[in-house]
Amino acid sequence: MSVGISIDRRAVPLLAIDDLSIEFRTRSGIVQALDSVGFALKRGETMALVGESGSGKSVTAYAVMGILDTAARVTQGSILFGGLELLTAAPKVLDEVRGREVAIIFQNPRTALNPIRPIGLQIADILLRHGNVSAAQAPERAIEMLARVRIPDPKRRAAAYPFELSGGMCQRVMIALALACEPALLIADEPTTGLDITTQAVIMDLIAELAAAHNMATLLITHDLALAAEYCDHIAVMHAGQIVEIAPTRQLFDSPRHPYTAKLIAATPGETARLDELAAIPGGLPDLRRIDLPVCRYSARCERQRDDCVVSPLPRLSHGDGSLVVCRHPL
């Protein structure tokens, strides 16, 4: 039965990650996946974590969910969720938090759903585990959830297996699963990768609408700057395991301060009129197995790099409005 846990849903901020560093032990050395990552998220807020593949977006999300690979080791930092330290919480406590207070939508719903269990029963399972409903009520509530994510003919579809549904429909089921217990925080890890753009728009609208209705905080993980711009109030830009900039969405696009953010925006084909205006970012992510990783992991790719960029620690410039830029020579 349920363990007594104390999650304060009104805590300010709801989620506070501070100075989080994570490394992975691999056969070819230790990968320093996250380096002093920190950000905060209030109730009802939506924040995007953006960056190239390998920048540590998903690792951050998995750390919050407590579902990191066994090779991972948290070397420092804290993850406070509603006043509870998730990093030191007992497994039984985490079991209660996950699914009920924090939920995650994975990318590629087809592999995240159980292929041999009807979708209605999968939702009923979650409700029975976390949702204070009786075994008799659960199937009915599951159908209600399917209706809420606007699956047509929910009664009949509840008996369907994932392979019988389209990608967009499967993602709706994922959302229904995640939102079944009305969590305080929703983590959406590339929720629309692999979906068509018209489906993407519908799914993102659905997430935004349900989040607003329940005053839920949303952390959207994406590599698509434009998608982040459409749905999030704040954007945190990650590069090689470091957060380089956090800013309110409009401010980030109108006046990016970190050189990497500026490059990323210039490389996104959206507003650009001609192909030759599209910027490329030279170089790649540094090898995170290196022992002598520079303080600023972007410095080798940076046009503004100067001699004093190697001086530790990097200045963390904040303006009080939740914005942050970690750079010695910001724009």
Add this chain to the structure above:
Amino acid sequence: MTPPLLEVAGLRKLYPMAAVKGWRRAPVSWLHAVDGVGLTIGEGETVGLVGESGCGKSTLVRLLSRLIDPSAGTIRFGGADIGAVPARRFGRGRERAQIQMVFQDATDSLNPRFTAFRAIADPLRRLRRLGGAALRARVEEVARLTGLPSELLGRFPHQLSGGQKARVGIARAIAVEPRLLILDEPTSALDVSVQAVILQLLDDLKRRLGLSYLFVSHDLNVVRLLCDRILVMYLGHIVESGPADAVFAAPAHPYTKALLSAVPSIGDRTTRERRIELPGEPRSPIDPDPKVCPLYGRCFRATDSCKTTIPALREVMPGRHVSCHFPIVEETSPVIPHDRRVAVASGR
């Protein structure tokens, strides 16, 4: 006027859906993957093909690259009717070298046990019968053209970065000097930081080698930047075609309009046009009613006439073809008078 490089008319690909029930074979129904497509690609032209999953893009690409045989219709390439050559024999023919493909994900499409050199050399050996010093010289030449450092030629795919693998995929395709390059989502597996370089490389190669491109992509922003003309596909039909700039500025088919309105942008949310939602799912491609417009049921402009007559692709504005009874035509744009409107089957 010189004839276009590729000219396709009335192209269809139907797949039988034979359901065996008990001991008896149920009557065969047909899945219409590509249903009466006409298009042209001129010399040196870049044509973008967009559409959502299941619209028949991939089938069309396979037909045009002659990996599968059409059920009906003609494919004329450089004057020759290549559609009539069976796909099995096409691989050994002269035109194989002239139409080449760049596949979606270089990680999956490169042989993991071939070095970059061997991957690029393979088509040269088979189609050009090159060997020895001539082969090495040609591989190094295309590696240089695609910006692949020659010291990387000895590496296997897993030792290369995503951008480098993309370059190998492009080098392999252009090695045999094709005239038409079919690119199937060539940058979808790449990060934006690398995407720009690859797109600019493709644009540069096209100009230097005088290639024509058929560029298939789901990223409409990329298509807008790279392509001269665009084709929009829905449920096996081409529903709109026209100059990329014009189509993006003012889409005339309701589907194109909905598709473009769904593209997220980094511009200000408050000043954007409202998103148009297409309700429901696409109609079934299995034995579709030949009289009903494929978008009927989801379209916001549909009337009863849309389910009694299927709209033909016709020119509604100079250079703009739309298959819709009620195209969205702006007051200011030059509209072709009604009596001059002719239903045309071609995509041009």
